Amino acid sequence: MHDTSMLITGIGVISAAGRNVAETLSSFEQGTRNAGPVTIFSTVLKSPVFEVKHLPAEYYLEGWRTVSLALVAVDEALKDAHLADLSGFRVGVCMGTTVASQLNALQFYKTYRERGAAPMTSVDRFLKGNLAEYIGRRIGARGPQLSVVNACSSSTDAIGVALSWLKGGLCDIAIAGGADELNHVPYCGFSSLGIANPGLCAPFDRDRQGLNLGEGAGVMVIESRANARKRGAASPIFLSGYGTSGDAYHLTAPSPDGVGLRAAVHDALTEAGIGPREVGFVNAHGTGTHENDLVEGKALADIFGPDLIMLSTKGYTGHTLGAAGGIEAVFTAAGLRAGWVPACAGFLNKDDAIPIAPVRKKTPVTQRFALSTSLAFGGTNAAIVIGREMGV
Amino acid sequence: MKISGIGMIFTEGLGIDSFEKALQNGWRKPGEVPVHPVTGGTLPVYLVNLNTASVKTLLKKVRRSDTLSKMCVVGASDALVNSGIENLTQKKIGIIISTAFGPHVTTFDFLDDILDHGDAAVSPTTFSNSVHNAAASYVAMSLNIKGPTLSITQFQFSFQAALQLAQIWLQQGRCDYVLVGAVDQYGEVLGYVSDHKLTTAKDGRIKPFTFNPTCQVPGEGAAFFLLSNGSEGSVYCAVNAVHIGGDPARGESVDINIIDADGMLPDESAYRSSLSADIPTAAYSPLFGSMMIGSAFNAAAGALMLKRQTRYATPVQDNPLGIRLLTEAGRGSIESIRCTGINCYADRSVIYLSRA
Numbered sequence: 001m002h003d004t005s006m007l008i009t010g011i012g013v014i015s016a017a018g019r020n021v022a023e024t025l026s027s028f029e030q031g032t033r034n035a036g037p038v039t040i041f042s043t044v045l046k047s048p049v050f051e052v053k054h055l056p057a058e059y060y061l062e063g064w065r066t067v068s069l070a071l072v073a074v075d076e077a078l079k080d081a082h083l084a085d086l087s088g089f090r091v092g093v094c095m096g097t098t099v100a101s102q103l104n105a106l107q108f109y110k111t112y113r114e115r116g117a118a119p120m121t122s123v124d125r126f127l128k129g130n131l132a133e134y135i136g137r138r139i140g141a142r143g144p145q146l147s148v149v150n151a152c153s154s155s156t157d158a159i160g161v162a163l164s165w166l167k168g169g170l171c172d173i174a175i176a177g178g179a180d181e182l183n184h185v186p187y188c189g190f191s192s193l194g195i196a197n198p199g200l201c202a203p204f205d206r207d208r209q210g211l212n213l214g215e216g217a218g219v220m221v222i223e224s225r226a227n228a229r230k231r232g233a234a235s236p237i238f239l240s241g242y243g244t245s246g247d248a249y250h251l252t253a254p255s256p257d258g259v260g261l262r263a264a265v266h267d268a269l270t271e272a273g274i275g276p277r278e279v280g281f282v283n284a285h286g287t288g289t290h291e292n293d294l295v296e297g298k299a300l301a302d303i304f305g306p307d308l309i310m311l312s313t314k315g316y317t318g319h320t321l322g323a324a325g326g327i328e329a330v331f332t333a334a335g336l337r338a339g340w341v342p343a344c345a346g347f348l349n350k351d352d353a354i355p356i357a358p359v360r361k362k363t364p365v366t367q368r369f370a371l372s373t374s375l376a377f378g379g380t381n382a383a384i385v386i387g388r389e390m391g392v
Numbered sequence: 393m394k395i396s397g398i399g400m401i402f403t404e405g406l407g408i409d410s411f412e413k414a415l416q417n418g419w420r421k422p423g424e425v426p427v428h429p430v431t432g433g434t435l436p437v438y439l440v441n442l443n444t445a446s447v448k449t450l451l452k453k454v455r456r457s458d459t460l461s462k463m464c465v466v467g468a469s470d471a472l473v474n475s476g477i478e479n480l481t482q483k484k485i486g487i488i489i490s491t492a493f494g495p496h497v498t499t500f501d502f503l504d505d506i507l508d509h510g511d512a513a514v515s516p517t518t519f520s521n522s523v524h525n526a527a528a529s530y531v532a533m534s535l536n537i538k539g540p541t542l543s544i545t546q547f548q549f550s551f552q553a554a555l556q557l558a559q560i561w562l563q564q565g566r567c568d569y570v571l572v573g574a575v576d577q578y579g580e581v582l583g584y585v586s587d588h589k590l591t592t593a594k595d596g597r598i599k600p601f602t603f604n605p606t607c608q609v610p611g612e613g614a615a616f617f618l619l620s621n622g623s624e625g626s627v628y629c630a631v632n633a634v635h636i637g638g639d640p641a642r643g644e645s646v647d648i649n650i651i652d653a654d655g656m657l658p659d660e661s662a663y664r665s666s667l668s669a670d671i672p673t674a675a676y677s678p679l680f681g682s683m684m685i686g687s688a689f690n691a692a693a694g695a696l697m698l699k700r701q702t703r704y705a706t707p708v709q710d711n712p713l714g715i716r717l718l719t720e721a722g723r724g725s726i727e728s729i730r731c732t733g734i735n736c737y738a739d740r741s742v743i744y745l746s747r748a
Contacts, residue, residue, distance in 0.1 A: 043511050044510065044511050044512055045511050045512060098523070098524065101494060101524055101545050102494065102496070102499050102522070102524065103493075103496055103499060103500075103581075104499065104503075106503055106506065106507070109500055109503045109507075109581065110503075110507055112428070112581060112584065113504075113507070114430075115430055116427070116428030116429070116430035116431035116584075117428075117430075117431065117584070117588075120585070120588065120589065123585050123589075127547070127736075130545065130546060130547055132546065133546065133547070137737075142637065143637075144553070144556065144636060144637075145546065145553075145636075145637075146544055146546055146553050146557070147544065147545050147546060148542060148543070148544055149494065149524035149525060149543045149544060149545050150524075150525050150528075150541075150542055150543050151523050151524065151525050157542055161542075161557060164557070164560045164561065164564060164566070165560065167560075167564060168559075168560040168563060168564065170556070170560070184506075184511075185499070185502065185503070185506070185522075186519075187511075188502075188505075188506055188511045188512075188514050188519070189502065189514065189516070189519030189520075189522070190519075191511070191512065191514075192514045192515065192516040192519055193516045193519065193520070194516070244540040244541070244542070245538060245539065245540065245541075246487070246529075246532045246537065246538050246539065246540070246541040247532075247538070248532040248533050248535075248536050248537060248538045249533065250533070251520050251521075251526060251529050251530070251533075252516075252520050259538070260538065263538065267566075376525065377520070377523050377525065377526070377529070378523065378525040378526060378528060378529030378532075378541070379529055379532065379533070379541075380525065380528075380529070380541050380542075
């Protein structure tokens with residue numbers, strides 16, 4: 001069979017769990033949960049958040065935190081891929097985000113409301129800060145650029161779009177993933193929905209009380225095997241399937257039967273040419289909200305059986321919204337590469353309504369494939385299949 | 393890839409028939425809207441009217457949605473109906489909604505909530521509607537579409553990027569049909585920003601061929617295209633190619649050039665290099681207003697011309713540089729049309745349409 005999967009030759013990540021892949025894996029091993037009160041803006045709300053502390057100084061861009069986070073992950077991924085010079089390649093950039101796509105400029109708007117005029121600094125940042133365009137111009141990429149704004153599945157979708165681009169011959173290499181900063185506006189929004197946890201999130205736990213917001217970026221360098229071969233690059237990790245499907249059910253709640261998620265997983269597995277039994281673990285969306293975890297847990301148990309190795313990494317990062325899929329795709333790739341997945345932080349007690357439980361401790365993984373899922377506002381569901389070459 | 397149906401809502405009304413009438417009738421002066429009360433005055437704007445009877449019926453299912461989402465639901469539904477294809481709900485339909493600014497009006501409503509009531513007393517409904525993919529979700533729910541559903545933003549090239557992705561999804565068999573939409577909404581803050589950063593045509597007349605200096609008149613609306621690789625339904629034309637960041641087929645001859653010039657850039661001189669003395673050029677932005685997703689409306693004009701085999705005169709013909717314009721309407725053979733857009737970096741995007 002002709003292998004149409006694409007190599008993942010580089011990964012990069014930044015979140016509260018670490019400023020790169022190595023730091024993150026160390027946090028995972030130690031079970032570190034770097035959550036705390038909001039420090040980057042003023043608020044009366046108390047839900048803990050997972051902020052990125054100590055953003056590397058060379059990446060600090062005033063008023064462009066999402067872009068800064070993205071650039072940290074992009075640079076790590078490019079370095080991991082040994083791609084210092086992109087000039088000879090058609091490089092596409094596909095990034096998911098929520099915050100970078102919105103003019104959430106509270107001070108600008110407050111001034112405008114009062115005076116009918118306001119300084120344009122934040123507007124200029126917004127207009128120059130389209131995530132894919134900014135990164136593309138910064139790294140000199142000459143290929144398609146796209147910012148995906150599909151709420152919490154944005155960057156899983158961005159990676160899926162990159163796979164389609166590569167298969168369709170639109171580019172030789174794709175930089176794909178997502179980034180989002182912790183922002184005042186969605187922080188208030190999630191609180192208003194009644195799903196912000198007053199304590200720390202506990203994905204899939206019986207007593208879960210909601211999510212914690214986080215921030216970060218996760219990026220992959222993906223390329224065709226022919227292109228990698230041509231430039232002398234190799235990697236045991238590859239991207240082999242993407243599925244996306246809508247619930248057509250409700251703006252903020254997942255369909256109780258998980259119909260969209262089931263279809264997305266089915267399509268991703270089909271594109272990868274594998275069945276559920278070949279999936280070694282699933283890095284689930286697992287936000288820690290009652291509805292998400294119930295629907296997702298049931299669907300995953302139905303598809304993969306109750307013995308599936310499954311976890312959510314949001315106990316280490318919080319819910320990073322448009323960045324979540326990118327960050328979790330990187331964790332999935334890193335887990336396959338390292339041969340283990342961490343404990344599902346925050347999980348203590350099995351929920352009898354969910355016929356599957358996440359792992360409670362560091363767990364070895366031996367199979368060839370893994371799945372990462374994202375469920376979003378608006379009822380969009382996305383899944384990607386990542387694999388590793390055995391014996392490499 | 394073929395365009396099997398077009399739906400739209402814009403300042404002149406609902407549907408491709410309204411758009412065709414506008415193309416036939418030519419330029420009309422837009423309405424005026426008040427600006428911020430402190431500064432006072434008005435701005436010309438091409439606004440959409442969602443209060444017509446036919447639109448109201450369609451919108452019953454989505455009454456809690458915002459204006460942006462309502463425009464999308466109306467446009468998307470209209471495209472499906474316009475295609476005339478039966479049993480579409482049994483097919484796998486993808487949705488890609490492209491927008492430059494998304495639900496910015498609702499975002500500012502939510503900021504009003506924060507400023508007026510504080511962090512702990514904001515509206516969850518307003519927040520939900522301020523999320524970029526709310527419009528796509530309302531389209532999916534109201535039309536019961538469960539295929540891939542994506543929202544994207546790439547400023548001036550949002551629509552072209554959506555079209556390019558639709559082509560790949562169809563090629564790769566991810567969908568049987570893709571509903572590609574382009575939408576943007578006018579709002580007071582965006583009107584202020586546009587007026588501050590660009591030059592507003594106080595007489596409401598966009599002059600697409602002056603290039604520098606330019607003048608803009610904000611518009612709003614939604615244009616949707618039902619795309620497939622088959623030949624079912626009310627086929628308008630084929631989309632032969634979509635190029636972003638350059639035009640490898642630049643030397644090829646076409647029957648008509650359509651350019652997206654609309655004053656959304658202070659200098660649009662970069663369009664000049666895409667023109668030719670041999671090919672008549674049109675720009676239809678004076679009919680729907682200045683919008684970063686205006687390319688979707690221009691593409692709809694191109695598709696309609698190919699289907700009808702009828703030329704529509706470019707509506708505002710101020711022509712200080714003596715460019716060869718499409719000055720007269722009339723029937724005649726049209727085989728191919730090139731739609732060109734330029735962004736703020738002077739990058740080029742092109743959509744090649746041809747007779748189906």
